[in-house]
Amino acid sequence: MMEDLDKEVPVFASWRGWYVLVIGVLLVLIGLFFWITKFFA
C-alpha cells in the first residue's frame, strides 16, 4: 500500500526531487543571508 502512495509524487519524478529542492533552497538562503551579513556589516 505504501509503495502505491509513494508513487503519487507531484511535480518531480520521485520524492528525492522534493528533498533536494528543500535542502537546495536552504543552502541558497544561507548563502544569501551570508552575503547580506557581509555586504551590510
Added chain:
Amino acid sequence: MSILDWVVLVCTLGGIVAFGMYKTAATKSMEGYFLSNRSLPWYLVLLSIMGTQASAITFLSAPGQAYTDGMRFVQYYFGLPLAMVVLCISFVPLYHRLKVFTAYEFLEQRFDAKTRTFASVLFLLSRGLSTGVSIYAPSIILSSLLGWDIFYTNLVMGSLLVVYTINGGAKAVAYTQQIQMVIILGGMLAVGYYLVHLLPEGIGFTDALKLGGVNGKLNIITTGFTEKGFDWKDRYNIVSGIVGGFFLALSYFGTDQSQVGRYLTAKNVTQSRIGLLMNGLVKIPMQFLILLVGVLLFNYYQFTKAPIFFNTTLAASIHNKADKAICEGLEQQYNTLLEGQSSLSRAYLSQPTDTIAKAAMLERAAQIKNVQIQYRAAIKKALPHADTNDTNYIFLRFVVDYLPKGLVGLLIAIIFMSAWGSIAAALNSLASCTMIDVHKRLFTYTTEEGLMEARCMKDYRISRYYTLGWGVFCIITAELSSGLGSLIEAVNIMGSLFYGVILGVFLVAFYVKRVGGTAVFIAAIASELLVITLFTLDKYDVIGLGFLWLNVVGAVSVVVLGLLCSFVVNEQKRLA
C-alpha cells in the same frame, strides 16, 4: 484605541468565530473530530502547521528581538527544513500506514504500554501548562499597554476559540487557521510597508538596510566562534541553528501531538508530505520578513524619538517610587542624546565611507544604549519583581503609538488570532491524547455491530468534554500565572527539557530495531536525569550550554543508552 479600531477588532474576531462555527461542523465520530476524517488538502495542512507553530509571542517578540539583538534569531529555524525531509521519509508514512490518532499510539505497538504512557503523560503535562502560558503571555502585554484588565483579557484570549474548537474539532482548527494565517501575514506585510513609508524624506529602503547593517542588526549569519573557541552558551548561531534546531524541529513536528495531529488530517501521505515540505520551504523566508520588520522599526526610531523603556506602563509606575529622581535624570540624559541622533545617522548615510561620521553615530548609539541599561537597573532596584525585559513590548508600542486608526485594531486582532491558532491546535491535541491514550485504554468497550453507532456518538461527546476540560484548565493556568513571573520561564524551560528525550524514544523506535520497551524506558529515564543535571549545572554557571543543545543531548543519550541497555535487558522485540 479608537472606535474604528474596536469595530475592526470585534468584527475580525467575531468573524473568525462565526466562520469556525458555520464552516466546520465535524463528523460525529472520533476520526472526524480529531483528524477531520483524514480529508484535508496539503495547503490546509501547511497553513495549519504554520498557524500551530506561530503563537502570539512569535509575532510580538520576533520584531523586538531583531530590534535589540539583530536578525541572527532566524538561524534558529535552519534545522527545520532538514527535519521536514526526515519526517517525510520516516515518520509520516508510518503514522499513515498504522492509521494512528496520536503519535504515542505507535510507541505501544513498537514497544509497550509503559513507554506510551511515559511519552503521553509528558506531552499532556508540558503542553497543558505551556498552552496556559501562551494565553497569559500575550494577554499581559496587551493588558499592560492598553490598560485592559488581565483577568478579562485572559478570558477572551482563551475562551472564544474554545467555542469553535469544541464544535468543529480538527476541521475547525484547520479552516480557521487558514483565514488567520492569511490575515496575519497580510497585516505584517502592511506594517512593513508602512514602516518604509514612515521613513523621513530622502531615506529609502536601502538606506534603512545600510543603517541596520552598520548598527549590527543585519547579523543574520553568526558562527558562534570567539577567540576562545566555540561558545556553547551562545543561543543563536549557524551551528546551534542547524544541529540543535534540527533536533528541536524533528522532536516538535515528529512527536508533539499538537503538530502530528495537524498533518494526520491530510487525506493521504502525499498531502501530508507536501504540506510539511512546503513548510520547510516557506518558514525561513517568512521568519526573515518578520525579523526585517524589527530592523525597519530600529531605523524608524533613528529618526523618531523612541521610548527609553518600551513597557511604558511599568516605567510610569516607578515615578511613584523613591527612585523617581534617578529615573527623571536618566530620561533627561536620554532625551539630550536623542536630539543629535537623527543628524548623525543622516551624516553617515550621506558619506558612508567617512569613518569619523560612522564612529560618531555608533558612539552615540552606545551612549543611548548605556542610559537604557541604567534605566532598567533603576526599575529593577525600585521594583525587584518586575520584568525589565521590554523586548516583547517594542513592536506593540509602535503599533499603538504610530499606526493609523483601523490598522491598530487589525494588529491587535492579529495578536489574538495568532494566539488562537496555536491554542486551538493544542486543545484539540490535548483532547485527542487524553481520549486515545488514556480514556480508551482505561474504559474498553465491546464492539458489537448494532452498538457501533451509539459508541461513536458517545466517544464524540466525551471528546468534546475533554476539549472543554482542557480549555478550562488552560484558562485557569493563565489566570494563575498573573503575578507568578517565574512560572512562564519554568514552563518554557520544561519544554526544552523533555523534547530531546521524547525524540530519542521515537528515533529508537524508528531506527534501532534491536532495542525493546524496557531498554528504551530505562534509557529515557536516565537521559531525562542527564538533561536535568546539565540544565542545573548551566543554571548555576558550572558549565555553559545553550538550551537548543539540550535537545541534542537528550535524543542522542536515549539512543546510545537504549542500545547499551538492550545488551543487558533480555526482552522480546515487538516490531511495528
